[in-house]
Amino acid sequence: MAITFQQVSFAYDAKNLWRHGALEDIDLKINEGEFVAIAGASGSGKSTLLQHLNGILMPTTGKVQVFDVIMSAGEKTPKLTELRRRVGLVFQFPEHQLFEDTVEKDLCFGPLNFGSSKVEAKEQASKALSMVGLDDSFLERNPFHLSGGQMRKVAIATVLAMDPDVIVLDEPTATLDPQSRAELAELLYRLRRDQGKTVIVVTHRMEEMLPYVDQWIVMQDGRKTFQGSAAELTREALKLEASGLALPSCISYWNQIATRFGLEMEEPCLTVEALAERLERVLQVHDTAEGGGG
């Protein structure tokens, strides 16, 4: 078990003024090597939850365990350096994460902080860059002169350069164009598949992550209201929508089709290819039945 939350609550300092983003009574388990997505409206506590994963925030009550590090309310803060290296956190806007005048320096910042030599850091930088699909020609570029999509990739690479076991991303696709978003989702999937990383991503556009995610977590008003697979999510769609979560159209399509044809017990087809294929089979059966009857 890589990550466990036990009855974790978190309240911001002056809580009567800023309730926004607090956490209440969260229980959570995430396994090593999983692709986990956290969905929910803004202010539902998604970002606050993420910041508990590497000790940027400490629980007000309850216990967070990440690998062998235990962060417990009211107890002394453990040494976080190793945890910070093993759990890489990519913030929402690359503008908040990049600050050096070349991509290479930005990539080396993390490794150097965690004790790599200059030579090692540069090696890690170049390796991380290739993991996000950018070549070494980017090393000398100024990060602030890159396009939105490239900047995101560099921001992710700055975290990958520390060779973390878990990579955590806060809305990595916000403000990108649809194709860049799809590319980024696929990139995260490849990191999980090829490098064995645990990937935890906060998103409010569920559709783009749906094909890749093993486990969904839904947050509402600081509480966890759902945890499970896409199939389970699809089955609970009505309930989740009723409580105010915006679900992607592929889920409502499947649910309507499933109800019409009695496919509720099947694994939901959430991509157009899968759904079209399933519909084709349904229609063939239907046609045959009709032909036989008439």
Next chain:
Amino acid sequence: MEGTKLAYDLQQVSFAYEPEHPVLSDVTLSITSGSWVSLVGANGSGKSTLAKLLGGLLAVNAGKIIVEGTPLLRETASLIMPRIGMVFQNPDNQFIGATVEEDIAFGLEGQCLPRVEMVSRVQQYAEKLGIQHLLSKHPSELSGGQKQRVAVAAILAMEPAIIIFDEASSMLDEQARGELLHILRDMRSNGDYTMVSITHDAEEIMASDRVIVLRDGTVAADVDPDTLFSDDALLNSCRLIAPYHIRLIQELERRGIKVPPFPNADKEVEGTLWPLLFNK
């Protein structure tokens, strides 16, 4: 063409920040009053620059922009600018006032409206956008979606004829994005506004009347949304992805299942896809 007025008439418009790197070259197009046009294109296609030119925030290097029959020039700007409102991408950076009320009033103060009129407009447009209960709030107490509503209210209160949305929904969560789209649809249906939206959002594009595709600073296509979304090459050039239902229809057709086009982008499959699949 009788009765159709033009909100915009662009004649061979060119623009460059630096002479050696033209951003827009020779753009000619017109936009009918009361219509809703989506402006799409990849990064660097010039769409944001075009939005700023349309909003009068930049001046053309060559060519002409005619707004409601009057050429947009330095001398006419003071007449034309009040006719145009803009809503930008970042909800935080366009919140000028320290409270919602002050923010809506900011543009009205500039129009030198008497106080009684300002108060009544603030009330009227706050009500229209459902933000009356937020009037005394500071921006840090609002969600992104609420701030964008305030931005729209602040623009509408100035009673412009043309409104430009420069990626106004791209920083919002799904829920808020849906709500903003609903507001845009409402504005379109009452026909009082000419709307130009720069967007990547498939649903928003589908809801508009017409799509202008920019590529490398020129108009690459000027089509209706259905045509855009059935043209893969065009979609790739502006890095868009068609909405789910269109991709589904395309995939079904690829498999030899004929599906007539959807009447709208509604989530309700029952009424549309269904009969088609059954009544064959």
Next chain:
Amino acid sequence: MRNKLLFGRSIDTGSWVHSVDPRAKLTGMVLYLIALLVVNSWVALGLATVFSLAYMVSTRIPLKYYAKAAKPLWVLMVFIFVVQSLSIKQGTVLWHIGSWELYSGGLSSGLIAALRMTLLVSFTAILTFTTTPGLLNQGLSGVLKPLRKVGISAERLTLMMGIALRFIPTILDETHKIMKAQAARGADMKELPWKEKGRLLVSLLVPVTVGAFRRAEELVLSMESRGYIVGAPRSEYHLLSWSKRDTGFILSYVMLVAIIVYLRFI
């Protein structure tokens, strides 16, 4: 952690202090500043404290918010205390610290100086807590109006102040995010030695400045598209009207100054 956000932000409790004319509040603040500069005895400090507390309580804003407003400046307070107490050599010698001697008079005036600074910072928070920045700005342009006669435009000044007040919380918040992002990459401000802290603070400057410029640029565009032209005539949304209470408000400050000056020079 989020107490930084208190700066430049009003807290609406609907007390009578909230509805005092912003021009009266600004004038009152200037008088208060004068009074505090003159304070040099424990009696005067005590009087000023009672006066300040009375106003703070009438705002109905919990006192801890005022304390928080003063907190970020504690280093300055300590500095003032040390300099004052070591440089004044009156009374009896209490301590020898190396070649330095701490006198009882020095200790007393050092404490007074630091306390009066604390009082000043937390009390001026009344102004920002009870007045929305828009009103404050309008009050300021009202107070500065006489400057127009000597050819200085108050508008630019108040515009700048308005934008600063509006954006300081946002920029602080953003700085905070950037620090978190750096901590996530192994550079935690809390755990680093002092020398490294300095280096890290400098490296913060780049993204914070870039961010601030980007915000400013977008804000200007937004203001322009809402028809803002510097110096063009504008009507005012908030109507300021002077009442007897506002005169009374100022008089209370005049009395404070008078008594403190009396205590000092008689």
